[in-house]
Amino acid sequence: MRPDQFTLLANLVKTQSGIVLTPDKTYLLESRLPPVARKHGLKGMEDLVNAVKAGRNKALADDVVDAMTTNESLFFRDQKPFQIIKDEIFPKLSKSRGGAKTIKIWSAACSSGQEPYSLAMMAREERSIQGWTFDILASDISREMLKKAQAGTYTQFEVQRGLPITMLVKYFKQNGDKWIIDKGLQSHIRFKEFNLLHDMAPLGTFDIVMCRNVLIYFDQPTKSKILAGIAKRLAPDGVLFLGGAETVLGLSKDFKPVPSLRGVYQLA
Amino acid sequence: MKTCLIVDDSRVVRMVAKKIVTSLGFKTEEAEDGQQALDFCKKSMPEAVLLDWNMPVMNGIDFLVELRELPNGGEPIVVFCTTENELSKISEALMAGANEYIMKPFDSDIIETKFQQVGLL
Numbered sequence: 001m002r003p004d005q006f007t008l009l010a011n012l013v014k015t016q017s018g019i020v021l022t023p024d025k026t027y028l029l030e031s032r033l034p035p036v037a038r039k040h041g042l043k044g045m046e047d048l049v050n051a052v053k054a055g056r057n058k059a060l061a062d063d064v065v066d067a068m069t070t071n072e073s074l075f076f077r078d079q080k081p082f083q084i085i086k087d088e089i090f091p092k093l094s095k096s097r098g099g100a101k102t103i104k105i106w107s108a109a110c111s112s113g114q115e116p117y118s119l120a121m122m123a124r125e126e127r128s129i130q131g132w133t134f135d136i137l138a139s140d141i142s143r144e145m146l147k148k149a150q151a152g153t154y155t156q157f158e159v160q161r162g163l164p165i166t167m168l169v170k171y172f173k174q175n176g177d178k179w180i181i182d183k184g185l186q187s188h189i190r191f192k193e194f195n196l197l198h199d200m201a202p203l204g205t206f207d208i209v210m211c212r213n214v215l216i217y218f219d220q221p222t223k224s225k226i227l228a229g230i231a232k233r234l235a236p237d238g239v240l241f242l243g244g245a246e247t248v249l250g251l252s253k254d255f256k257p258v259p260s261l262r263g264v265y266q267l268a
Numbered sequence: 269m270k271t272c273l274i275v276d277d278s279r280v281v282r283m284v285a286k287k288i289v290t291s292l293g294f295k296t297e298e299a300e301d302g303q304q305a306l307d308f309c310k311k312s313m314p315e316a317v318l319l320d321w322n323m324p325v326m327n328g329i330d331f332l333v334e335l336r337e338l339p340n341g342g343e344p345i346v347v348f349c350t351t352e353n354e355l356s357k358i359s360e361a362l363m364a365g366a367n368e369y370i371m372k373p374f375d376s377d378i379i380e381t382k383f384q385q386v387g388l389l
């Protein structure tokens with residue numbers, strides 16, 4: 001790929017999604033875009049770049065962006081945040097939300113669905129909030145990943161990474177070598193295509209926001225803008241979870257770390 | 269240092285498992301079938317058992333049932349590691365007292381997360 005082609009595509013991805021691609025990621029474009037070109041009946045990179053440049057094909061631009069997202073995820077990723085929700089956050093909410101008996105959670109970059117499903121399983125397991133309403137919004141920019149999340153079908157490899165075996169037995173059905181999530185669990189989750197760069201106001205407010213392993217792909221101003229948006233969507237006593245390599249420090253004055261709970265933030 | 273007993277009739281699987289489990293900080297012991305494993309446990313109870321299902325002499329399930337009946341037999345954390353991947357088999361293993369379950373093929377990531385989940389790491 002020529003440098004000018006790289007620049008054009010990287011600019012597209014950056015403006016549409018916030019994802020920063022540095023020239024050392026050229027190989028990623030080269031390996032992920034040929035299927036996109038084929039899907040749109042374009043012959044190769046040259047044609048694809050020209051079509052993007054013409055700027056008339058929104059579906060093509062969306063597919064290029066989708067192809068450049070990194071969607072790695074696993075059930076109960078890092079375990080610790082989920083432990084914190086179970087030990088600290090749910091018990092707290094079970095008291096403070098006793099009136100409405102509703103807990104609202106946003107999985108803000110849900111990828112293939114492991115994160116919202118992990119949250120739904122935990123909510124189901126939590127005795128102090130049995131019979132409550134869990135409203136989990138699971139959103140992502142990637143249409144492909146949302147499709148996969150909604151299907152709730154996972155490989156043997158995927159269900160072995162992070163998912164306790166008792167949860168597999170309880171919440172999945174088996175179909176050949178595929179594992180399919182329980183329909184009842186899915187009923188707690190609303191899947192929605194949503195770009196974190198867009199206005200978050202229509203999403204409502206949440207008690208827990210998980211925005212994990214996505215800010216790492218953005219530059220500082222984008223991270224700050226997204227954090228400012230999330231701050232407005234959080235209930236006054238709500239909490240924000242970021243990924244292991246992410247922080248609000250130097251990016252947002254809206255949040256402060258929750259003492260002794262790593263990776264958890266509250267409104268300042 | 270915690271001991272992990274690796275029970276599998278395949279020498280190659282034992283070797284691969286041993287490498288992974290050692291790298292997680294365990295001392296390892298090996299057994300080729302359920303009977304050998306049971307004999308070992310009677311002498312000295314390990315903290316963890318990585319257990320195959322189908323083996324000659326005594327299979328994994330029969331071993332597990334007998335193990336759980338021994339004095340202190342409730343102590344070891346038992347993680348199945350087998351090609352049996354039917355939901356019904358997994359349930360059977362849990363009923364028999366397994367703590368976790370790995371469907372082969374496995375890799376170091378899977379063993380590590382499973383060991384973390386059951387509090388071995």
Ligand SMILES: C[S@@+](CC[C@H](N)C(=O)[O-])C[C@H]1O[C@@H](n2cnc3c(N)ncnc32)[C@H](O)[C@@H]1O
Pocket residue numbers: 016017018019069070071072073074077108109110111112115139140141142145194195196197211212213214217243
């Ligand atoms: C590595 S995954 C993280 C999945 C999950 N949160 C976890 O921690 O395992 C990153 C996800 O962020 C999504 N993403 C990237 N840019 C986005 C944007 N601007 N808006 C919404 N989602 C975005 C990607 O599509 C991808 O699915």
